[in-house]
Amino acid sequence: MATNITWHENLTHQERSDFLKQKGVTVWLTGLSASGKSTIACALEQSLLARGLNSYRLDGDNVRFGLNKDLGFSEADRNENIRRISEVAKLFNDSCCITLTSFISPYKQDRQLARELHEKDNLPFVEVYVDVPVSVAEERDPKGLYKKAREGLIKEFTGVSAPYEAPESPEIHLKNYEGVSVEDAAQQIIQYLQDKKYI
Numbered sequence: 001m002a003t004n005i006t007w008h009e010n011l012t013h014q015e016r017s018d019f020l021k022q023k024g025v026t027v028w029l030t031g032l033s034a035s036g037k038s039t040i041a042c043a044l045e046q047s048l049l050a051r052g053l054n055s056y057r058l059d060g061d062n063v064r065f066g067l068n069k070d071l072g073f074s075e076a077d078r079n080e081n082i083r084r085i086s087e088v089a090k091l092f093n094d095s096c097c098i099t100l101t102s103f104i105s106p107y108k109q110d111r112q113l114a115r116e117l118h119e120k121d122n123l124p125f126v127e128v129y130v131d132v133p134v135s136v137a138e139e140r141d142p143k144g145l146y147k148k149a150r151e152g153l154i155k156e157f158t159g160v161s162a163p164y165e166a167p168e169s170p171e172i173h174l175k176n177y178e179g180v181s182v183e184d185a186a187q188q189i190i191q192y193l194q195d196k197k198y199i
Contacts, residue, residue, distance in 0.1 A: 013123070017096050022054060024093040025198040026118055027189060029102045030111060030167060031130030032159045033145055034137040036176045036185070037102035040130060043186040048098055053199060055098040058085060063103075073156050079110055086114035093123045098199065106158045108165040124198055128189060129170040132177045134159045 017023050027044070029037040041057045048055035064071065068084055071077040082105050092099040105111050111127065118125040137159065138146040149157035156162040167173075172192055174185050193199045 013094055013096075013121070016094075020054070020096045022096045022098075023124075023198055024096040024098065025124040025126060025193065026089045026093045026099045026101065026114075027126045027128060027193075028089070028105070028111065028114060029100065029128045029130055030105045030170075031176070032132060032134060032137045032164055033104060033157075034140040034142060035130040035132045036182070037104075037130045039182055040128075040174070040176075040185045040189075041100045041102040043182045044189055045100055047186050047190060048199070051199075053098055054096070055100065056092060057100040057102065058089060058092075060103040075107075075156070075162075078106065082107075082110040082114060086110075086117050089114070090117050090121070090123060093118060093125075094121070098193075104158050104164070106162065106164045108167070111167065124196070126172065126189075126192065126196075126198075127167055127170040128172040128174060129167045130174050130176050130185075131166070132175075136177045 013024070029041055031037050038059055041059070045055050045057045063085060064081075067088070068081050071081050082103060085101060085103060089099045089101050105114075115125045115127065141147060145154060145157065146160060148154045149160040158164050172189060174180065174188065176185060190199070
């Protein structure tokens with residue numbers, strides 16, 4: 001823990017929200033690789049922006065090009081990857097941005113820590129489980145990652161050689177293998193946000 005540092009108070013979250021006429025919320029999409037997280041998050045971001053709402057998507061691959069480019073895919077590095085993005089999502093949320101994260105985030109403990117980080121400052125956190133069986137994700141496999149994992153070219157690949165711990169009680173459970181369109185999935189999330197008066 002760093003020493004000789006001081007937290008500087010500024011506007012409260014409520015004051016910022018009043019000025020901007022918008023609330024912040026973190027929508028945390030979790031699921032296997034190729035489950036559709038990023039595709040749904042992109043459609044959701046576009047829909048929110050079209051409504052005049054400030055929204056930003058933090059994508060698992062994109063973040064590893066910059067903020068987390070020093071991390072690999074060991075369990076420890078995955079934990080740190082999610083810890084960092086949890087902190088970033090919390091900052092965006094506090095700025096009254098509707099923050100969308102699309103990360104595999106395979107471990108329940110990491111997702112719980114992300115939730116607790118938000119909730120301790122009364123910032124809303126919505127977990128969205130983008131649920132597909134491994135067999136369906138493997139059939140889609142747009143990046144060819146499952147094939148490489150099966151061939152042993154990718155070590156510790158979630159769903160093949162590393163675990164995915166499915167959420168037990170997410171706010172939203174999208175079964176993204178039962179004929180749900182991307183637009184329908186995004187609309188389900190928007191409806192939830194409206195019902196909870198986050199938007």
